[in-house]
Amino acid sequence: MNSSIASRFKGRDVISVLDFSKEDIEYLFKLTDHYLSNGYKEVLRGKVMAVAFFEPSTRTRLSFEAAMSRLGGSVIGFSSEEGTSVAKGEKFIDTIRMLDSYADVIVVRHRYEGSAKLAAEVAEHPVINAGDGRNEHPTQALLDLYTIYRLRGDVSSLVIGLIGDLKYARVVNSFLYILTIFKPKKVYLISHPLLRLREDVRRFVESRNVKVEEVFDINEVLSELDVLYVTRIQKERFPDPLEYEKVKNAYRVTAEITKRCKDDLIILHPLPRVDELDRSLDNTKHAVYFKQASFGVPLRAALLTLILGGVEGVYT
Amino acid sequence: MSIRELIVSKIKDGTVIDHIPAGKAFEVLKVLGLTGKEGIRIAVVVNVESSKLGRKDIVKIENRFLSKEETDIVALIAPTATINIVRNFEVVEKRKVSIPKYISKLIKCPNKTCITRHEGIETTFETLDSSLRVRCIYCGIELSYSEFIDLILKELSKS
Ligand SMILES: [Zn+2]
Numbered sequence: 505m506n507s508s509i510a511s512r513f514k515g516r517d518v519i520s521v522l523d524f525s526k527e528d529i530e531y532l533f534k535l536t537d538h539y540l541s542n543g544y545k546e547v548l549r550g551k552v553m554a555v556a557f558f559e560p561s562t563r564t565r566l567s568f569e570a571a572m573s574r575l576g577g578s579v580i581g582f583s584s585e586e587g588t589s590v591a592k593g594e595k596f597i598d599t600i601r602m603l604d605s606y607a608d609v610i611v612v613r614h615r616y617e618g619s620a621k622l623a624a625e626v627a628e629h630p631v632i633n634a635g636d637g638r639n640e641h642p643t644q645a646l647l648d649l650y651t652i653y654r655l656r657g658d659v660s661s662l663v664i665g666l667i668g669d670l671k672y673a674r675v676v677n678s679f680l681y682i683l684t685i686f687k688p689k690k691v692y693l694i695s696h697p698l699l700r701l702r703e704d705v706r707r708f709v710e711s712r713n714v715k716v717e718e719v720f721d722i723n724e725v726l727s728e729l730d731v732l733y734v735t736r737i738q739k740e741r742f743p744d745p746l747e748y749e750k751v752k753n754a755y756r757v758t759a760e761i762t763k764r765c766k767d768d769l770i771i772l773h774p775l776p777r778v779d780e781l782d783r784s785l786d787n788t789k790h791a792v793y794f795k796q797a798s799f800g801v802p803l804r805a806a807l808l809t810l811i812l813g814g815v816e817g818v819y820t
Numbered sequence: 821m822s823i824r825e826l827i828v829s830k831i832k833d834g835t836v837i838d839h840i841p842a843g844k845a846f847e848v849l850k851v852l853g854l855t856g857k858e859g860i861r862i863a864v865v866v867n868v869e870s871s872k873l874g875r876k877d878i879v880k881i882e883n884r885f886l887s888k889e890e891t892d893i894v895a896l897i898a899p900t901a902t903i904n905i906v907r908n909f910e911v912v913e914k915r916k917v918s919i920p921k922y923i924s925k926l927i928k929c930p931n932k933t934c935i936t937r938h939e940g941i942e943t944t945f946e947t948l949d950s951s952l953r954v955r956c957i958y959c960g961i962e963l964s965y966s967e968f969i970d971l972i973l974k975e976l977s978k979s
Contacts, residue, residue, distance in 0.1 A: 596939055618935040618943075618958025637933050639960050704962040707951065 506531060513810035517624040518632045521642040521682040529685065533650055535806035536799070538818065544805060546576025547814035554607035555581035556599065556623075557634070558590060558614040563775060564634050564644070567800035568611050574805055575814065580606060597626045604629050608812060612636070630811050638674050644774055645678035647803050649686065651796040652731055655770055659686040663728050667694040668735035668755055668780055670701040675774045676735055677705055684712035691716045692725045696751045699737065722757075726765050732757070734773045734781050752779060759784035772796050831863075834882040836904040836911075837894065842867050845877035847897050850976050851969070852890065860884055873900060892920040896965050919947050923954065927968075927975045934959035 509531045517523070524532075553572045557565050560583055569579045581603070582588050590599055596619065603610050604627040612620045613634040620633030620640075635641040652659060664683065670676050670693055680701075683691060691709070693701050693716055700718065709716055719725055734757050742748035756779060757771065773781050773793040785791045809815050840848055845864050849855075854862060863880040870876035891903050895917035905913040924944040929936050936943040936958050945954040945968065955962045963971070 596935065614935070616933050616935040616938055617931060617960065618956070621958050622935050622939065622941070636935070637959070704953075704955075711950065 510810065510813075510815050513815075514813040515630055516811060517620075517630050518642055518807065518811070519620050519624055520633070520640050521645045521678050521685070523642075524685070526685050529646065529649070529682070532646065532803075532806055532810065533653055535809060535815065535818065536650055536803045537654070539802040539805055540799075544574040545818055547809055547817035548572065548812055549576035551575075551577040551609070551812050551814075552607040553577055553579050553581075553808065554603040554610045555579060555583070555634075556603055556610055556612045556614075557581070557583045558585050558596070558612075558619075559635070560584045561613055561635065563797065563800065564613065564641075565611075568632075568634065568804050568808075570801045571805035571808055574801065575809060577808070577812075581611075597622065600626045600631075603627075609808065632807070632811070635674060638672055638677075640678045640681070641674050642678050642682075643804060643807065644675050645682040646807070647796065647800055648675070648679050648733065648772060648774070649682050650799055650803050651772060651792060652770070654799070655792060655795075656730065656768075659683075659688050662688045662730040663690045663692070663725075664688045664731040664733065665692040665694055665722070665725060665729045666733045666735070667722060667757065669699045669737045669741065670695045670735070671699045672738070672741055673735045676701070679733060680705060680709050680714075684709055684714050687714055688731075689715070690728075692729070693718045694720070694722050694725070694755075696720065696755060698747075698751070699741070722755075722761070723764075726761060728766075729769055730766060732761075732765075732769060732771045734771060734777075736774075736776075736778055737780055738778075756780055756782060757785065758782035759788060762788050762790055765790065831880050831882050831906055832909055833907050834880065834884055834905075835886045835891075836906060837879040837881075837891070837898075838876070838902045838904060839870065839873060839900045840877040840879065840898040841873060841900060842875035842877055844898050845879050847969070847973060848877075848879055848894050848901070850973055851893055851897055852886070853976060854881065888915065889920070891915075892917055893923065893926070895919040896969055919949065922946055922957075927971050929956045929959060929961065930963070930971060931956065931959045931961040934961065 555565055565583055572579050585591050600623045609630050610627055611632045611634050612623050615637055617637035617639040619636045620631055624631040633642055737752055739748050769790050770792045771790045775797050845866050861882040865878040867875050885905055894901050901917045903915045904911045922944050925942050929943045944957045946957050947954050952965050953962045954968050
């Protein structure tokens, strides 16, 4: 156990992946490894985690809750605005203040960008961003990178492709931000022209010396890829439904690609999926998205352990 | 006595903003929130000869001593501007404007789904000097300096 890193984690907010150094993230990954191979310990007994999900998300919320339960802590909160004082018009910051007085850590998901940062300013206790509008979803990015780190090791030698909706999907922003910390060999952005990565995100990624290239057809780069990250394309992003149908099929990943990809290519997806990731892939060795999802609990358990200062108990 | 000294020496107490790029004086006043309704005397000199800039504007504000925080915002419009604080006809302080790291309270975030718009709180923009852009510290939206200034001027002309 490295006590100086551990003390950096204790009580900290998790708003953006960019708040972390590479050393911090590797330390978090080590603890995740530890939980995966040795199981959990009830190091957070007596601690309370509040989940404030102003926007529903089953996977993210349940994995936080499962993580907290595994560590012996308890959970309060809500999973949508319905039926809460928020629905009656209570201000966001007042809800956060209330939860802050009940809990030791607050996990926030909200449809507006910047909500987690604002919550962190209001709350005395640490706040974890579980998705703020189109902005960021840092624990998902940590989970994505952990999957690559665990299955493929050194990220710096890898060529990573992102395919799908690169414009609106917040997981894309956070994933690219975390890549700027780990610096892969190259990143290909594979999307329809309508769903290209936001200019400011691209500029930022390039300013941190990550090589990125846009392509419109996966076949141009498929044979180079070590990792393929697939994201959902949502119908409501398209003004014309016919346009959506065309795009959907062009950016759909099926078992067909496995004939021409590298033997050890891994395919990730944040789940849930719609049509963009064909079920024919599920039984191939390339599909690691279920494994990726299963890392959600140990990774979030490691994060909660560090933030709530329970790490001494893990290794003793 | 040069033209510049002549102009500066004309106010007894106050602030003189010199070396404003020609044609930008009125925007400078706006961004400082000075409309003329404050009851103080303001002189605006436009398109005068300047050895440094060719042509320049000058703004003289009587009986107001603008602080560094107040005048740094001018740097976004007039990066060449110099500030002279005058007391009893003498320049007692001379400083250059520099772009502030954080800019608050001037405008709402233009991103309609930024949390600050819904909680009715003021946002702060961080200046990213490497790219001549600003970024909302809450939602992360980025604007170029010129988009940002346009929004500020629009907001100020509403009030
Ligand atoms: Zn904003």
